Amino acid sequence: MGRRQAKDMNGKQITKLGFEKKAIALALTAATARERAGLGRDDILSELYAVKDNPEAYLSGGVYADLARELAAQNAKNRARQGEALRPTPLPYRIWGEDLIEPGATAQMDVAMRLPISRTGALMPDAHVGYGLPIGGVLATEDAVIPYGVGVDIGCSMMLSVxxxxxxxxxxxxxxxxxxxxxxxxxxxxxEKNVRGDHEVLHEETWREQSILRHLYDKAAEQIGTSGSGNHFVEFGTFSLGQADLDLEAGEYLAVLSHSGSRGFGAQVANHYTKTAQDLHPNLDPAARKLAWLPLDTEAGQGYWQAMNLAGRYALANHDLIHARLARALGVKPLVQVSNSHNLAWKQLVGGEERIVHRKGATPAEAGQLGLIPGSMADPGFVVRGRGNAEALASASHGAGRQLGRKAAANTLAKRDVQAYLRERGITLIGGGIDEAPQAYKRIEQVIARQSDLVDVVGQFTPRVVRMDTGSEDV
Known part of the structure; x- marks a missing residue:
């Protein structure tokens, strides 16, 4: 039988098989070797087609091993690109308090629900626009974590001491x-060094297990027991309990409420791993750029998960020290303490499957779980008990939620009106800026009313003396 020889082959013929770039040169090299072994062109083309169809079968060795490795690598890259493609339409999700939510927040949630890793989600009534996932967004993903689905202030949390x-x-x-x-x-x-607090979180071995954690340890140790800027606060006020609960008799008590996070430590962890995630997904649709994710079965995914949880523990440690200082100064021990994180991701069963549930500005609200939903510097906050609503992924709002952005508040609200609001409610404010004025927030009573199927109100905290960082313009 006559055969046409491999020497008649060229790059165009190999390209017709679907080979690209570097693979073409490797295919020609292999074809030349097979020609020397006595094979004709048709047989060589048949073998090349088989290698292209299933490169993994040729990786163990032989004349086609180099070509097979290149083809397998190209296939992996193509699969990664395909995995970055957003769904054409968002998966369905429930919205609570839709009448209170700006269109920009739902638009951001729609993008999150188009991610290939997303499985289900929900939007809380305090929702407003954030970076990546909207504030008030709850998102369940499969085997992946999104750094900006948690946020920059990892572990941002609340604590109440009665x-x-x-x-x-x-x-x-x-x-x-x-x-x-x-x-x-x-x-x-x-x-100051001579009064700086200590906490068991600073003695964890976890700090030594990643270079970024070792690098950030000194700053974290220096800032332990302090609060950041923006909407963080510590305040004295009245805790009212209408009926016996929390192992307390009904009545009114002096209480301390605080809102704080993981300081610069958490912010640097968030930014570091967000960049890592974005580098991992260079072809991700620009609309979802801030939602780049890390597969949990990768070193980067495990690294973020470890650092995120450490930041969550560190944030709660800040509250521990704040409340301990104040209680010690008063010569008392708290009767009850309630705390929760609202910027974190958790492993949680959703529909019988383990999912990674991101809560970015959302309170965990499993059935019977206690949580805190604050208002503003002059409006009440609430101790709540979760109802475990599955459609909300056992979540609730984390506060009142902004209705004016910081710049809009600073540019449109009059200082005299804010001061009048504070006077009417008997609030003494230390620090605080126009950008954090009560009028910049939704009415907490409306937000609470929109989520009666998510939580039950246990008690109310009414602020009296509030301390915050100074804002763009002090009130």
Whole structure:
């Protein structure tokens, strides 16, 4: 039987088989070797087609091994590109308090629900536009974590201490002096070395297990027990309990409520791993760029998961020290403490499958789980008990939610109107800016009313003396 020889072959003929770039040269090299072994062109083309169809079968060795490796690598890249493609339409999800939510927040949630890793989600009534996932967004993914689905302030959280003192047992001047002495606010701030606190979280071995954690340890240790800027606060107020609960009798108590996060440590972890995720998905649709993810079965995914959870513990440690300082200064021990994180990701069963549930500005609300939903510097906050609503992924709002952005608030709200609002409610404010004015937030009563199927209200906290960082313009 006559055969046409491999020497008649050229790059165009191999290209017709679907080979690209480097693979063409490797295919020609292999074809030449097979020609020398006595094979004709048709047989060689048949073999090349078989290698292209299933390169993994040729990886163990032989004349086609180099070509097979290149083809397998190209296939992996193509699969990765395909995996980055967004769904044409978002998966369905429930929205609570849709009448309170700006269109930009739902648009962001729609993008999140088009991710190939997304499985289900929900939007809370305090939702507003954020970076990546909207604030108030809850998103369940499969085997992947999204750094910006958690947010920059990893582990941002709340804590309430109910004290064994009458609601009017502390004067405004005394409360003000205690807050000035025992709390610190703002970017880069810390306590003086001789009074800086210590906490078991600083002695975890976890800090030594990643270079970024080792690098950030000193700053984290320096800032322990302090609060950041923006909407973080520590405040004295009245906790009202309409009926016996929380192992407390019905009545009014002096209480401390705080909102704080993981400081610069968490922010640097978030930015580091967001860049890592974006580098991993260079072809991701620009609309979803801030939602780049890390597969949990990768070194980067495990690294972020470890650092995220450490930041969550560190954030709660900041609350521990803040509340311990104030209780110690008053010479009392709290009767009850309630706390929760609202910027974190959890492994959670959803429909019988393990999912990674991101809550970016959302309160965990499993059935019976206690949580805290604050209002503003002059509006009440609430202790709530979760109802475990499956459609909400056992979540609730994390606060009132903004209705004006920081710039819009600073540019449109009048200082005299904000001051009048504070006076009417008997609020003494230390620091705080126009960008954090109560009028910049939705009405907390409306937000709570929109989620009656998510949580039950247990008690109410009414602020009296509030400390925050200074804003763009102080109130």
């Amino acid at each position: 004290l064994p003192l009458a609601a009017n047992g502390l004067s405004t001047d005394e409360a003000r002096a205690l807050l000035l002495k025992h709390t610190r606010f703002g970017a880069g701030v810390s306590f």
